[in-house]
Amino acid sequence: MNTAPMDSKMIRRLVLKDWYFQRKAMLVYLAAGALALALVANSGEGSFFAGSILLITVLITVGIHLAMATVVEERKDQTLAFVMSLPVSAKEYTTAKILANLLIFLFPWLALLVGSFAVIASRTALPDGLIPFTAIVLLEIFASSVLILSVALVSESQNWTIGAIVFGNLFFQGFLYFVSHLPDIAQTMNGPRIVWSPAAINLLVAELTAIALLVGLTFWLQSRKTDFL
Amino acid sequence: MTDLAVHFAGVGKTYPHFTLEEIDLELVVGSIMGFIGANGAGKSTTLRILMGLVHQDRGNVRVLGHSMPGSQVAAKRDIGFVSEDLRLYKAATLAWHMAFVRSIYPEWDAAYALDLARRFDLKPEQKIKGLSHGQRVKAALLLALARRPRLLVLDEPTTGLDPVARHEVLGALTEVLADEHRTVLFSSHNTLDVEQISDQITFIDRGRIIDSDDKESFLDRWRRVRLEVPTNVTLPAVPGTVDSTRSGRLAIVTTNRFEPRLTAAYQAAGATVFAVEPMTLEEIFVADVRSRREGKAA
Numbered sequence: 287m288n289t290a291p292m293d294s295k296m297i298r299r300l301v302l303k304d305w306y307f308q309r310k311a312m313l314v315y316l317a318a319g320a321l322a323l324a325l326v327a328n329s330g331e332g333s334f335f336a337g338s339i340l341l342i343t344v345l346i347t348v349g350i351h352l353a354m355a356t357v358v359e360e361r362k363d364q365t366l367a368f369v370m371s372l373p374v375s376a377k378e379y380t381t382a383k384i385l386a387n388l389l390i391f392l393f394p395w396l397a398l399l400v401g402s403f404a405v406i407a408s409r410t411a412l413p414d415g416l417i418p419f420t421a422i423v424l425l426e427i428f429a430s431s432v433l434i435l436s437v438a439l440v441s442e443s444q445n446w447t448i449g450a451i452v453f454g455n456l457f458f459q460g461f462l463y464f465v466s467h468l469p470d471i472a473q474t475m476n477g478p479r480i481v482w483s484p485a486a487i488n489l490l491v492a493e494l495t496a497i498a499l500l501v502g503l504t505f506w507l508q509s510r511k512t513d514f515l
Numbered sequence: 516m517t518d519l520a521v522h523f524a525g526v527g528k529t530y531p532h533f534t535l536e537e538i539d540l541e542l543v544v545g546s547i548m549g550f551i552g553a554n555g556a557g558k559s560t561t562l563r564i565l566m567g568l569v570h571q572d573r574g575n576v577r578v579l580g581h582s583m584p585g586s587q588v589a590a591k592r593d594i595g596f597v598s599e600d601l602r603l604y605k606a607a608t609l610a611w612h613m614a615f616v617r618s619i620y621p622e623w624d625a626a627y628a629l630d631l632a633r634r635f636d637l638k639p640e641q642k643i644k645g646l647s648h649g650q651r652v653k654a655a656l657l658l659a660l661a662r663r664p665r666l667l668v669l670d671e672p673t674t675g676l677d678p679v680a681r682h683e684v685l686g687a688l689t690e691v692l693a694d695e696h697r698t699v700l701f702s703s704h705n706t707l708d709v710e711q712i713s714d715q716i717t718f719i720d721r722g723r724i725i726d727s728d729d730k731e732s733f734l735d736r737w738r739r740v741r742l743e744v745p746t747n748v749t750l751p752a753v754p755g756t757v758d759s760t761r762s763g764r765l766a767i768v769t770t771n772r773f774e775p776r777l778t779a780a781y782q783a784a785g786a787t788v789f790a791v792e793p794m795t796l797e798e799i800f801v802a803d804v805r806s807r808r809e810g811k812a813a
Contacts, residue, residue: 293588296619299615303615306611363604364600365602365603365604367596367601368601368604368655370568371566371591371594371596371598371601371659372591372616372619373588373591373619375587375588513563513568514568515563515568515600
């Protein structure tokens with residue numbers, strides 16, 4: 287077992303490498319997200335729903351895109367051999383991949399989260415009570431992206447990753463139904479005030495815990511691997 | 516004590532359908548070893564264990580004084596690795612790759628990198644996706660060589676290349692290796708490629724190392740002896756005979772321990788020696804593998 291300390295400079299280089307290859311795609315997603323927010327901000331119910339669906343689609347796609355492009359394709363395109371021929375340990379590789387994916391994902395995610403809050407707060411037709419619901423939904427998409435990344439990293443398999451994507455999307459549909467029908471949430475989401483009910487807080491904590499557990503589990507499973515090519 | 520760049524002692528790895536058997540391998544600093552085996556013989560597994568990318572189930576591996584896989588990061592600072600299944604990022608230019616590798620290796624020699632680009636006929640500003648397979652291999656070689664590694668590990672770098680590209684890559688590699696004092700481990704299933712640049716040869720088959728020696732000794736001790744043998748004469752059993760075929764009065768004996776006394780022994784038995792033929796490395800490899808598989812090796 288390698289117990290050597292991790293090389294933070296090496297990890298930074300690997301993160302920047304992934305950012306270099308994904309930066310243009312992220313800007314496209316950001317533009318699509320901005321369009322979604324513009325639709326949400328526009329008056330009209332149809333425009334609101336179209337914008338909401340586009341926003342959710344953009345964020346789900348960012349997560350899928352990142353895991354596929356930075357992990358699955360690196361394996362498929364055999365650039366993983368190039369990376370692993372460098373003075374990099376498996377632990378550093380895993381850390382760099384998780385950091386790169388989280389940071390790159392957070393770039394459009396945070397922008398769109400803040401943008402969503404701003405649109406809801408500024409548009410009188412949209413109830414401010416939607417803000418906790420929006421935070422819960424967008425954090426679920428973040429957690430789902432971490433799940434897809436974890437499966438991609440551990441399995442290094444396109445098929446398993448696709449399975450995780452399907453599971454994540456099905457779970458999201460059920461989650462939306464479940465959350466929107468929770469009495470604590472349903473009673474306040476259409477109200478004029480932002481209410482962080484115990485149910486909302488519990489859901490946010492559960493989502494953050496799931497993200498932390500997934501990251502921890504990924505490191506643990508990666509540390510047990512004996513073959514990296 | 517001899518300085519060893521690579522030392523495998525009793526190394527094994529078991530997969531469901533393949534086992535790398537107790538591998539013992541020594542590569543002396545400054546030598547160029549050709550690692551020859553058929554497809555699926557265990558070459559890539561051995562080299563991946565050497566790089567720390569696959570962990571051995573048993574045995575010890577030391578590379579440039581570092582224990583593997585535990586100290587792989589330290590070892591890989593001094594290893595240049597080019598593999599048939601190693602690819603560069605298609606969307607990036609060679610110049611991007613050069614800058615990326617330079618940022619990792621303080622020993623990166625920028626002038627040498629540009630010299631290699633010129634010698635390999637590569638344009639740094641060109642994207643990898645626009646390069647031919649041969650050019651991509653040369654680009655990977657450039658990235659490995661310009662960091663001035665103490666050990667160069669080449670895993671089937673010429674596989675999949677068309678004859679012209681293969682010739683170009685080998686020519687470039689030979690030229691580069693000729694003016695440098697490097698330790699190189701070069702695996703291939705193509706003996707002609709290995710023969711050109713190696714001074715040590717190791718054969719691997721079905722997960723076992725079956726022979727290892729310096730190239731000249733291999734070529735010196737393997738011979739094919741053509742004989743005329745009267746029908747009432749039986750050829751004496753001579754140590755080192757790996758194959759003996761007889762058709763009527765004609766016999767062909769393949770030996771891996773040729774010396775003049777061998778022909779004298781056959782002549783003393785009543786046979787006439789027509790010819791003692793040197794063998795190519797490919798012929799030696801095939802004869803060695805076949806005899807080991809048939810359990811005839813002396």
